Amino acid sequence: MRIVKLKQKNLNPFLEVISENTELWAPVRKYTDRHVFAQVEDVSQIDVDYTRTILPPRKIFLPPSFNMFTATEKEYKENFSHATKKILFGIHPCDIHGLLIMDQFFNYVFEDPYYTQARNNTLLLGHSCWPDEHCFCKSTRTHIIEEGYDLFFHRLSEDYLVWIGSSKGDDLIRLMPDCFEEKLSDEDIQFYIRLREQRNEAFQTEVNFTAMPDLMELKYNHPLWEKIGTACLACGSCTNVCPTCNCYNVMDHPQLKERGSLIHRDWDTCTLQSYSEVAGGENFREKRSDRLKLWYTHKIQAYISKYGKPGCVGCGRCIATCPVDINVKTVSQALDGKDVDAFWNRLNKGEIK
Ligand code: SF4
Ligand code: SF4
Structure with a gap:
């Protein structure tokens, strides 16, 4: 695990470069106050200031309705057109945990190729979040994430601390090495620690899952x-x-x-x-x-x-x-x-x- 620093102003140029040949999916505003995960052509459409999207990110891996295969007298043809190469940016810890549960479910006895292929073709770039009155992921211990992402962006005041979670994530960083600083200052680290504590205290809803x-x-x-x-x-x-x-x-x-x-x-x-x-x-x-x-x-x-x-x-x-x-x-x-x-x-x- 490596943690590097990125200036917030360099985020969009970075996203532009890494998505040159890959579909970029991210949260965008819909109606006046709702958000959805959508494919973005222009990174300025991305809005990271959201709490939850209407539909969860699983819609990207298994669309609400799709054709699995065609069967005729002569042939059987599978369809994996939903499983294109993608980068999903801006996903929150709870939704990454949701995908980790889906990974277990769709591989528990038999592998579901329609899910697995889409999952293997998608890089996950997480983003930190702040709870509203409905969030209770602290009760399910899914408010933090230790695995399951390629990169995770923790927003500070002017910078991001970026957790590199996989070798594929590391490859993305290497596309713009000059934008990322290896050295973190004590102030950065203390700022992150304080933010983490304040976020923990900001949860208003609790559910007793033990009982x-x-x-x-x-x-x-x-x-x-x-x-x-x-x-x-x-x-x-x-x-x-x-x-x-x-x-x-x-x-x-x-x-x-x-x-x-x-x-x-x-x-x-x-x-x-x-x-x-x-x-x-x-x-x-x-x-x-x-x-x-x-x-x-x-x-x-x-x-x-x-x-x-x-x-x-x-x-x-x-x-x-x-x-x-x-x-x-x-x-x-x-x-x-x-x-x-x-x-x-x-x-x-x-x-x-
Ligand atoms: S529990 Fe609520 S959201 Fe679910 S089916 Fe019933 S009315 Fe609809
Ligand atoms: S709070 Fe829990 S049960 Fe309700 S939609 Fe989210 S994951 Fe599902």
């Missing part, structure tokens, strides 16, 4: 789930915005003229009724409460025993997105026996008509 696996087990049949289920709109937004959700559906699109089929892969959502429907029209998770239980089991319990960490990285997207306040924060508070100040709870108490 969650047990509470999920103990309260699996608790009436609380019916209450949450009656408020849920089954809109699927929570799963679409979550950086660790990975369910998908595979659909045949027959091409009669070519006597073949396009085989599409689309994001799927376990909170939708259609998700658990099987042949014959039976549905083994008809009730919204049962579908939410499945989602929360994955986020706060099952991944801990399988992968050694929760399936939640504390990004706060479900908090910012669910229209009726069903999210990891409110559900874990309710499991903890607290009277939760949330739309779904007020609705159940009859305080909202």
Whole structure:
């Protein structure tokens, strides 16, 4: 591990040089106050002053809908057009952790080539961030990152301290060696330490993940789930915005003229009724409460025993997105026996008509 220094004014020239022959993806502003990861043609479009993007970066590795392969009478042709060489700049620690969970998931038993090829072709250039009222990545220990990136940019007042996390990251630095200083001053180091402490103190939301696996087990049949289920709109937004959700559906699109089929892969959502429907029209998770239980089991319990960490990285997207306040924060508070100040709870108490 090596740490070098870059003047902030040299960041855009550096990004221009390294993306000369590679797609550059980065956070850009959308609407007035939202951000998305998008391919940028001009580095001036990049806005690093964001908290979270609408969709997580997994959309770059497995797009919401894409054609996996074409099958005809004569041939079978795989499609990896989404897996082009890319640089993803500006990704925050929680979202890098989200990708590390996806890496484990898509390689647990069998390797998923559609994910892996896109992942292997993408360099990750992380960027430091500051928590807002919804972020709780400190509770999931995903507010810091020690692996999984090629470069990581920690912003100070006028400079960046740049962590070099891989030999590919080192190769990027070597494209503009004069811009990077090897020697860090004591002031730089002290500034970084102070900033790190201030950031740790800036978190306003906390979730007790230590207790969650047990509470999920103990309260699996608790009436609380019916209450949450009656408020849920089954809109699927929570799963679409979550950086660790990975369910998908595979659909045949027959091409009669070519006597073949396009085989599409689309994001799927376990909170939708259609998700658990099987042949014959039976549905083994008809009730919204049962579908939410499945989602929360994955986020706060099952991944801990399988992968050694929760399936939640504390990004706060479900908090910012669910229209009726069903999210990891409110559900874990309710499991903890607290009277939760949330739309779904007020609705159940009859305080909202
Ligand atoms: S469960 Fe919510 S806070 Fe946790 S990673 Fe998913 S969207 Fe982010
Ligand atoms: S929990 Fe919220 S975001 Fe998720 S499906 Fe229900 S209403 Fe939609």
